[in-house]
Amino acid sequence: MSARRWAAASALALSGLGMGAWGTHLELDREADLEPAAGADLPVSVATPVMSARRVPALLVRPQASRRLNTAMAPLMAKAPAQRCVVVADGRSRVFADNPALPLPAASNQKLVTAFGAIERLGADATLATYVGAGAAPSDGVVAGDLWFIGGGDPLIDTEPYEATLKHGKPPRTPLEAIADRIVAAGVRTITGGVRGDESRYDRERVVASWPSRYIDQAQVGPLSALSVNDGRTYPAIAGAPAAPAKPAADPAAYAAQALHELLVARGVTIAAPPGSGSAPADLTHVVDVPSLAMSQIVAEMLTFSDNNTAELLVKELGHAAAGQGSTTAGLDAIRESLGTANLPIDGLALADGSGLDLGNRVTCDLLDAILAADGTAGPISAGLAVANGDVGTLEDRYRGSPAAGKVRAKTGTLRNVSALSGWVRSDKGHDLSFSIVFNTGDRQVNAGDLELEENLTEALLSYPDAIDPATVAPHPVP
Structure with a gap:
């Protein structure tokens, strides 16, 4: 049959x-x-x-498991804010849902949408091409004229002093020190001009216009640039060097050039002119090519560490790839197009940025869960999620002492009035359940109780499927 x-x-x-x-x-x-x-x-x-x-x-077991899960979730959902959506799925079968199609701001869970766009449009193995060039190849160790530092949109170029300030552990990076080492290894000993930065791959809009100014002041994000070192903040290039408190760079490309200048001087390179920025001449000779990490690794860094700068620069790269315009608007259009092409549920979707910082964003639990399902448990998006009570990432200080520690992988999201958690939980019986939880708390600020409730909801999934063993109700063979 x-x-x-x-x-x-x-x-x-x-x-x-x-x-x-x-x-x-x-x-x-x-x-x-x-x-x-x-x-x-x-x-x-x-x-x-x-x-x-x-x-x-299976049809005898699944409804029993679903009923018992709903019974376990009910008292927890009674504590949830009125404005919320929750979805839990076992493969292609949804086993719990509450307001799944309600569009809500989802804070940094918006990064799942950006991650999907980046993987779909650019590819998991793609790299971003930063390079160092000059008017001609070095001759007898001398670069005649300026040495150009050309930004390719790599969001992870940084120096050791900046890396030491980061929360949640050390992320993957493109060390600026290694770039300086490679320039010296290429034979550069003297530069008759200066080190100059070029950020022309993207526009020069440093922020999304609708963001409150406090996001920049609090170092949440920005300034945005195709040539970004230390997320565009003026940390020292050399550990132990005297420096004023870091602040947003007024000219991120010039700051990147200055940081590279300092590292080259520390390596014995003589540079005649001060660093600066501008538009590089055409047909430069490549002195050093600096490919970024693979896109899957960049996406993983964005998700694990909830890196707002990475998210926003990926949006601009998507705009450059799709429309030749390294802008937020073009990038968001490309993301929406990718979601539609994949036939994911985009009803109610509103895209204001790539990081989720903007309260004008709207996303449904339907869409967040569909992205997880499309990626699968081993896809580049899911592989990049933070692990509950893990060694690094935004979940490293959560789920401590919880039975779900190590069994939940998820993207966190928190704004003043928004908390979200979406990802995967491995049940005690070996089932991989996808879930999406988004809370909007209205007039009150998100508190520890909201985070605890998210954890309790995912802990309730550990016993799934709580039902009779399918083998006991399978067809009887002929004796």
């Missing part, structure tokens, strides 16, 4: 037993959900009649 005919006969059997109403919850139209349990694909001559519910053990 074919799987399709087997499924049809089994569904008819359920209907005859008065169980057909389950179909609205179990999505009987999905043939893959009706596969027989191991050992159930037997010859017709078995002890179990054709019209027996035992022929569909």
Whole structure:
């Protein structure tokens, strides 16, 4: 009997037993959900009649598991803010949902949307091409004229003093020190001009216009530039060097050039002119090529550490790739197009930025969960999620002492009135459940109780499926 005919006969059997109403919850139209349990694909001559519910053990077990999960979730959901959405799915089958299609600001869970756009449009193996060039190759160790530092949009170029200030552990990076080492290794000993930075790959809009100014003042994000060192903040290039307190660079490309200048001088390179910025002449000779980490690693850094600068620069790179315009507007258009092409649920979607900082963003739990499902448990997005109570990332200080520690991988998200958590949980029985939780707290600020509730909801998933063993209700073989 074919799987399709087997499924049809089994569904008819359920209907005859008065169980057909389950179909609205179990999505009987999905043939893959009706596969027989191991050992159930037997010859017709078995002890179990054709019209027996035992022929569909999964459909006997799943509703019981779903009911018990709903029972466990109910008292927790009673504590949730009124403006919320929650979705839990077991593969393609949704096992819990509350306001799944309600569009809400989701704080940094918006980065899942940006990650999807980056992987779909640019590719997991793509790199961003920063390089160092000159009017001609070095001759006898001398660069005649300026040495140009050309930004390719790599958001992870930094120096050791900046890296030492970062929370949640050390992220992957493109060390500026290594770039300086490679320039020296290329034979450069003297530069008759200066080191100059070029950020022309993207526009020079340093922020998203609708952001409150405090985001920059609090070092949440920006200034944005295609040539970004230390996230565009004026940290010293050399550890131990005297420096004023770091602040947003007025000219990020000039600051990047200055940092590289200092590292080259420290390595014995003589530079005649001070550093600066501008537009490089055409047809430069490449002295050193500096490819970024692979896009999958950049996306992982963005998700694990919730890096706002990485998110916003990826949006501009998407705009450059899709429309030749390294702008936020062009990049957001490209993301929406990728979501639509993939047939993901975009009803109610509003994109104001790539990081989720803007309260004008709107996303549904339907969409967040669909992105996770499309990526799968081993895809580059899911692989980049922070691990509960792990060694690094925005979940390293959460789930301490929790039974879900190490079993939850998720993207966090927090603004004053928004808290979100979306990702995967591995249940005690080995099921990978995707979930998305978004809370909007209205007039009150997000507090520790909201974060604890998110953790409690995911802990409730550990016992899934809490139901009878499918093997006990599988078809009986002939004695």
